Amino acid sequence: MRFADIFASDSYKFLETFADATLRTEDGTKFKVHRIILAYRSIYFKTLFCSDFGDGSDILLKGMDSKTLENVLIYLYTGNIQLDSENAADVLIASDYFMIDPLMKESRSFVLKDMTLSNCIYLFLTTWRIEKLGILDYCHRFIIVNFEKVVTGSDEIGALPLEAVTRCFKEKCLNISSERTVWNAIVKWVIYDYPERLKFVPELLKYISVEDANEMLLKEIISHYVVQENPFCSDLILSTSQAHSGNMQNFQNILKSESFVRESRVPTNLHLITHYYNGFSVNVYFTCDGEIDFWRKIANIAICPDYLVQLGHHIYMFDSWTNRSLIFDLLESKCIPMVPISKNRCRYCVVSVNGCIYVIGGSVEVLEDVMDIERYDPTKGKWEQVSSMVPMFLCEVVAMNGHIYAIGNISNPIMMVQVYDPFSDAWSFVSAPRNFRYDFTTIAFHGHLYIIGGETIDCVLRSTEVYDPVKDVWMPMPDLPFSYVIPKAIVLKDVLIVYEENLINRDRTPPVYWDPENRVWRVIQESSPLRKIHLFKSCTITDPKVVKDIVQQNRRQDNEWIKSLLA
DSSP states (O other), X not given: OOHHHHTTSGGGTTTGGGOOEEEEETTSOEEEEOHHXXXXXXXXXXXXXXXXXXXXXEEEETTOOHHHHHHHHHHHHHSOOOOOTTTHHHHHHHHHHTTOHHXXXXXXXXXXXXXXXXXXXXXXXXXXXXXXXXXHHHHHHXXXXXXXXXXXXXXXXXXXXXXXXXXXXXXXXXXXXXTHHHHHHHHHHHHHTTTGGGGGHHHHHXXXXXXXXXXXXXXXXXXXXXXXXXXXXXXXXXXTTTGGGTOOHHHHHHHHHHOSOOSOSXXXXXXXXXXXXXXXXXXXXXXXXXXXXXXXXXXXXXXXXXEEEEETTEEEEEETTTTEEEEEETTXXXXXXXXXXXXXXXXXXXXXXXXXXXXXXXXXTTOOXXXXXXXXXXXXXXXXXXXXXXXXXXXXXXXXXXEEEEEEEEETTEEEEEEEETTTTEEEEEOOOSSOOBSOEEEEETTXXXXXXXXXXXXXXXXXXXXXXXXXXXXXXXXXXXXXXXEEEXXXXXXXXXXXXXXXXXXXXXXXXXXXXXXXXXXXXXTSGGGGGGGEEEEEEOOHHHHHHHHHHHTOTTOOOEEOTTO
């Protein structure tokens, strides 16, 4: 649609004759407009037309191209706009300039969804100049995740200001196949404005991770002309004069002593996430690092696991409702059959302690409770029975601080908490929660045990309690804002989230998260993807060796990273 087409419609057919102002762009294009409409829709135009800035009837808008202005005017008159990869960034800038918040929100959302390798540098530079646009961090993150392809795909990395490019270089989670990519980026950035940027080379070399740079790369760096023919690197060249004879130790020591990147570029953790999306189809994803904003699909599995347990290079997946399980190989990204549980059961609990997996509780098809407790030792590849607890109606089981906590009840109103010590193969008792409940959920978080929601005989509870294992005491917490029929809890990126598992009640009881600083439960916003948290299960992998091995595969150049459904 063109701006002139608006006045051909029935709604605006006779309006053009009442135009009382002209907006002009530097290319000579003119738009006849109505001051009252623009002033009503835009703070900028309200100020322009209603303040003492001349008669406001003929206005030149400097720095504004005609196509972008036309798109903005169409929006101000109709409330609609056709955004695409060509105009979205310009419209975003214009919406900020004209102070049109709804258009800024819409165009910002489009830009975030449409960011690509070809436009990420341009968008970064745009938001670098205009912080109010609010997408600078996302642009930076997109570049970090796709850094290898950004550097190899073009020379645009050189357009970034020094502060921006060094911000990228210092990232521990920089997604690169090797440290050579950082060096290539440095060279491209310097050559982009050569020889003016030669003076920055000594500083840029400090962003080379010596832990990740091999001798071949170090030789290449010291012999490259941006170093050898650089007057600002004379001291460095002098101190490494023996480098050409094969001695890299001096150069390596200098880089190491002055480096801003003192550790290997490996994140401290990452996540495996399953997504239930259609029927019984479940996709499996790896995140790029400890964040959950970008992921890559690694598999599709035939079960819908409600428990994920990571031991070594494997994830053990359990669907306790159908009594199915499998082993997922993290390096091969494939499923391996798992030895079935000895005692046939369903709706059981699964926990992991000290490298072993425990299956506790559950029932057989005739709803007969199973009291046997089984332990799976991956080194033996088989299940074995361990000591049983004192009989009780088991509700939830949680692993915490090397022990297993089983919470249940004998009868109304008597609750019971039993603790299993895997070293002694013995159960003991600790204090029970203050209030009787059943069908609750429990979770371990920051060394404490949380009991959340549940029911009594006549009502669904909103109350929560927290257990301190050191003091052996239960303490009340603020009530949940909603009553969850089937409450579930998950810790995602160190945030405790509670959500509704019951399909019928889910729309009325949105998920909430715990704000520890203000000690209050906060409702997750309707626009947040975490509203769909019930469709996901996650397992955070922290073992340094396992993380390093996965990261090596994650950083292959042919991997495609996409924005996750949780971002």
